[in-house]
Amino acid sequence: xxxxxxxxxxxxxxxxxxxxxxxxxxxxxxxxxxxxxxxxxxxxxxxxxxxxxxxxxxxxxxxxxxxxxxxxxxxxxxxxxxxxxxxxxxxxxxxxxxxxxxxxxxxxxxxxxxxxxxxxxxxxxxxxxxxxxxxxxxxxxxxxxxxxxxxxxxxxxxxxxxxxxxxxxxxxxxxxxxxxxxxxxxxxxxxxxxxxxxxxxxxxxxxxxxxxxxxxxxxxxxxxxxxxxxxxxxxxxxxxxxxxxx
Amino acid sequence: xxxxxxxxxxxxxxxxxxxxxxxxxxxxxxxxxxxxxxxxxxxxxxxxxxxxxxxxxxxxxxxxxxxxxxxxxxxxxxxxxxxxxxxxxxxxxxxxxxxxxxxxxxxxxxxxxxxxxxxxxxxxxxxxxxxxxxxxxxxxxxxxxxxxxxxxxxxxxxxxxxxxxxxxxxxxxxxxxxxxxxxxxxxxxxxxxxxxxxxxxxxxxxxxxxxxxxxxxxxxxxxxxxxxxxxxxxxxxxxxxxxxxxxxxxxxxxxxxxxxxxxxxxxxxxxxxxxxxxxxxxxxxxxxxxxxxxxxxxxxxxxxxxxxxxxxxxxxxxxxxxx
Numbered sequence: 001x002x003x004x005x006x007x008x009x010x011x012x013x014x015x016x017x018x019x020x021x022x023x024x025x026x027x028x029x030x031x032x033x034x035x036x037x038x039x040x041x042x043x044x045x046x047x048x049x050x051x052x053x054x055x056x057x058x059x060x061x062x063x064x065x066x067x068x069x070x071x072x073x074x075x076x077x078x079x080x081x082x083x084x085x086x087x088x089x090x091x092x093x094x095x096x097x098x099x100x101x102x103x104x105x106x107x108x109x110x111x112x113x114x115x116x117x118x119x120x121x122x123x124x125x126x127x128x129x130x131x132x133x134x135x136x137x138x139x140x141x142x143x144x145x146x147x148x149x150x151x152x153x154x155x156x157x158x159x160x161x162x163x164x165x166x167x168x169x170x171x172x173x174x175x176x177x178x179x180x181x182x183x184x185x186x187x188x189x190x191x192x193x194x195x196x197x198x199x200x201x202x203x204x205x206x207x208x209x210x211x212x213x214x215x216x217x218x219x220x221x222x223x224x225x226x227x228x229x230x231x232x233x234x235x236x237x238x239x240x241x242x243x244x245x246x
Numbered sequence: 247x248x249x250x251x252x253x254x255x256x257x258x259x260x261x262x263x264x265x266x267x268x269x270x271x272x273x274x275x276x277x278x279x280x281x282x283x284x285x286x287x288x289x290x291x292x293x294x295x296x297x298x299x300x301x302x303x304x305x306x307x308x309x310x311x312x313x314x315x316x317x318x319x320x321x322x323x324x325x326x327x328x329x330x331x332x333x334x335x336x337x338x339x340x341x342x343x344x345x346x347x348x349x350x351x352x353x354x355x356x357x358x359x360x361x362x363x364x365x366x367x368x369x370x371x372x373x374x375x376x377x378x379x380x381x382x383x384x385x386x387x388x389x390x391x392x393x394x395x396x397x398x399x400x401x402x403x404x405x406x407x408x409x410x411x412x413x414x415x416x417x418x419x420x421x422x423x424x425x426x427x428x429x430x431x432x433x434x435x436x437x438x439x440x441x442x443x444x445x446x447x448x449x450x451x452x453x454x455x456x457x458x459x460x461x462x463x464x465x466x467x468x469x470x471x472x473x474x475x476x477x478x479x480x481x482x483x484x485x486x487x488x489x490x491x492x493x494x495x496x497x498x499x500x501x502x503x504x505x506x507x508x509x510x511x512x513x514x515x516x517x518x519x520x521x522x523x524x525x526x527x528x529x530x531x532x533x534x535x536x537x538x539x540x541x542x543x544x545x546x547x548x549x550x551x552x553x554x555x556x557x558x559x560x561x562x563x564x565x566x567x568x569x
Binding site: 113154 | 358388392394441542548
């Protein structure tokens with residue numbers, strides 16, 4: 001069984017399927033053609049998250065689970081990853097967990113790494129391709145899109161991977177898929193159902209949310225009589241401001 | 247109590263974002279009155295320990311256990327966690343490379359610690375760091391903090407100044423013993439294929455990026471400008487989707503987040519998804535034929551005109567003036 005992560009909803013912002021999650025769901029569905037038995041999508045949050053889970057069901061996943069508990073409101077990644085790990089522990093035979101790379105709060109693949117750590121499994125981030133996977137031999141080989149190039153890495157299963165956008169092109173749900181999804185039930189698990197440990201609490205606290213300051217200067221449009229003149233002016237300015245140097 | 251800066255390096259070649267982490271650590275230490283320690287693993291003969299002291303560390307703690315000779319994520323995690331539990335620093339700062347981010351995330355679980363990622367600014371308030379992080383593609387900023395326990399932070403690369411060296415500073419160098427068990431080698435790096443560019447986006451000081459208006463010819467011109475400036479080539483999403491460049495060049499919400507000194511946005515309209523990836527660049531220059539393009543509201547300098555005319559003109563001007 002594979003569980004790709006669904007969307008983690010935070011606060012009251014309008015829910016959008018995190019663009020990353022579709023890639024995770026798509027990759028999981030493709031793995032069914034490579035030996036995976038079952039795909040479950042796991043999400044966390046409130047009823048709003050169900051929209052994202054329904055979309056995954058419409059794409060073709062077999063089951064959907066929503067972890068929902070008051071104790072998880074405003075949870076930081078430490079608590080979120082603990083809750084997700086607990087939910088995954090409840091699911092039998094999980095070979096691989098797939099995350100999209102970022103949630104809307106830019107936790108930059110931290111959550112996947114932390115879920116893996118809670119489970120005692122290996123984690124591979126920035127996966128751009130699953131080169132080989134063997135559920136019986138329990139091995140996986142991937143390419144990772146890291147700084148400066150592509151790293152080829154192998155690991156033992158079970159593992160947690162987080163994928164990047166270039167890994168695939170997510171399918172559009174078919175009409176039939178959408179109808180099936182509408183009828184499918186999403187299992188809802190509470191903190192008690194997943195044995196959420198009350199000792200694990202959020203360590204990161206939100207003080208406030210603000211809008212970023214607008215960049216101070218209004219754009220300075222370079223004028224001139226010719227392309228050459230404008231180009232020279234720009235380079236002179238950049239040299240003067242020491243943004244480029246000789 | 248001390249502030250720690252985790253230093254990522256390869257045989258003594260320090261990752262640029264680690265210098266930034268050290269500078270951030272120095273600033274925090276100055277405000278809280280703590281000491282700053284630079285933490286490194288690896289061969290002591292290759293590590294320029296004195297340089298860290300020059301750049302602000304009061305201590306340099308090095309562990310050169312044989313098992314830490316190459317960066318095994320599990321062993322590094324266990325080693326760093328061991329050190330933290332032994333010495334109880336108040337703060338740990340790291341630069342946000344992939345390796346260091348993964349490392350900090352894993353350590354945070356073992357330490358049951360809060361971790362704040364993608365820090366772009368901070369303030370120390372009553373010995374607690376209040377960190378500013380961009381959320382929702384940078385359209386909003388969140389101010390967050392860790393009121394109790396160890397504060398772990400990773401800072402977005404390229405945003406903070408790496409600080410300067412002062413040869414008159416003094417400090418201590420310590421070689422720490424860390425008991426470690428042989429790793430399981432369960433995660434194995436088989437191969438690394440460099441992307442073939444001279445400069446990778448993550449570390450580029452100058453990035454010249456193109457958008458949908460560019461096409462094959464446009465990117466050829468952009469490459470020439472990038473070469474002339476010693477910079478890297480970037481792209482918004484559409485050219486990458488079309489296969490004009492590989493994904494490693496993509497800048498934006500679904501690509502890389504970069505923060506260079508200078509960012510050229512050429513033929514890029516300035517959609518939110520792209521801005522999320524480059525809005526913390528120090529100087530932004532936009533070249534676009536449409537004066538109303540959103541990119542001009544973000545740019546510091548702009549040229550309104552045809553990129554096929556201006557990019558070559560810029561390349562020529564750069565070659566003339568920079569020699």
